[in-house]
Amino acid sequence: AAPPDPHDFLAVDGSLSDEERDIRDTVRDFAARELRPHVADWFEAGTIPDPRSLAKAFGDLGVFGMHLEGYGCAGASAVEYGLACRELEAVDSGLRSFVSVQGSLAMTAIRKFGSEEQKNHWLPRMAAGEVIGCFGLTEPDSGSDPGSMRTRARRDGSDWVLDGTKMWITNGSIADLAIVWAATDEGIRGFAVPTDTPGFSANLVHKKLSLRASITSELVLDGVRLPGDALLPGSTGLGSPLSCLNEARYGIVWGAAGAARACYEAALEYATTREQFGHPIAGFQLTQRKLADMLVDVNQAGLTAMQIGRLKDRGQCHRNHVSFGKFACVAAAQRVASTARSIHGANGITLEYPVLRHMLNLETVATYEGTEEIHALSLGQAVTGISAFR
Ligand code: TGC
Ligand code: FAD
Secondary structure (H helix, E strand, O other): OOOOEOOEOOOOHHHOOHHHHHHHHHHHHHHHHHHHHHHHHHHHHOOOOOHHHHHHHHHHHOOOOOOOEEOOEEOOOHHHHHHHHHHHHHHOHHHHHHHHHHHHHHHHHHHHHOOHHHHHHHHHHHHOOOOOEEEEOOEOOEOOOHHHOOOEEEEEOOEEEEEEEEEEEEOOOOOOEEEEEEEEOOEEEEEEEEOOOOOEEEEEOOOOOOOOOOOEEEEEEEEEEEOHHHEOOOOOOOHHHHHHHHHHHHHHHHHHHHHHHHHHHHHHHHHHHOEEOOEEHHHOHHHHHHHHHHHHHHHHHHHHHHHHHHHHHOOOOOHHHHHHHHHHHHHHHHHHHHHHHHHOHHHHHOOOOOHHHHHHHHHHHOOOOOOHHHHHHHHHHHHHOOOOOO
């Protein structure tokens, strides 16, 4: 057998179909051309300077809702969608987030729970990147426990009136459409809220030290009056938003594997070219141990993502599989990013190299879409049958 490729040690990519490889390469090329050259500046600026153009470019690339069927969506497989997430997050978690929130959260909520009219009205333009969506579940006092939300929707004749505050909402200030989850007399339900509706406002979150190449906002709903058909009619209870989260968490499984890969590759390159004590630092045993640890984490994360993707394409992916992947791959990526940063020495703390940027981003990735602790408890419950959430 041939010796392993340091960049695909377990030859997992060798198992990709031609179509899967094409999609991976298309997104990889786009990322190298359109994203990687700018991302450090965006991170430093703490924003995406021209999010409308970026949305249009993502739309043209075909990654918004690419795994959804119909309504202008590509109907790609789970593995194909995962490969796209991996390539995007190898550049920056904030860019994968942009795609996750649009496709796996906002569009998925409409695809799963929307009326035929809502699907026809919103999805084709969202797939094209002409309409930007956000997904408002979290509130200032309701994060891991979204069932405790205070945002309320009450009926007034045939209208709905929404009051409340959502917090930490990705793309909230630039969105045309907010999917807002609110408590009603019939439990938690979803609403399609055009952001130009009177009473709706969004405020940027400033001073973030993580996910800086991403726009994060507070949403304020102050007597937002909506017609009856703004309700997503298929949404029934907390399980509805949580089922959208499964889709976004699935993308994170792959994305984290991408961030880990990018950090490992940067560290390998740096270690072989940086010399101290008359030798490349890659020649020191301690550095080789770090590279070996990273190699294992990167490949195990890649295998985990691929296996969960294959299960998903066979219709056998349970939400506990997704929790396993989010828990395992994000933790692996955090270890790899931290080790890669140490290999870079002082250079590692700058934006000239990607490692600290990934390390900081992964603090968010470990927090959103269910914290590390929440997924640990989901796995604990899965294997013991005992819930330790409350
Ligand atoms: P619990 O009583 O367990 O469940 C309520 C109902 O929901 C069902 N359910 C799920 N359904 C689908 N998928 C899942 N993952 C589900 N988890 C639970 C459950 O079967 C039940 O259904 P039913 O019919 O019996 O009523 O609910 P709980 O209140 O005890 O909470 C469970 C817990 C803690 C696991 C859940 O609330 C949770 O996942 N918390 C974390 C919250 C979270 O992840 N928020 C993310 C916000 S969005 C975001 O972060 C976007 S980041 C941007 C980006 O992705 O880039
Ligand atoms: P808390 O729930 O208050 O948790 C604080 C700590 O307590 C954590 O360590 C947690 O694990 C721990 N904890 C909580 N409950 C338990 C328990 N039962 N057992 C043990 N430990 C526990 N939300 C959206 O709805 N839409 C978005 O687009 C979105 N984008 C985001 C973007 C960014 C950059 C960030 C940082 C967050 C985003 N979020 C979004 C919010 C995110 O989903 C929440 O931050 C996350 O769910 C955690 O909630 P919290 O921050 O309120 O923490």
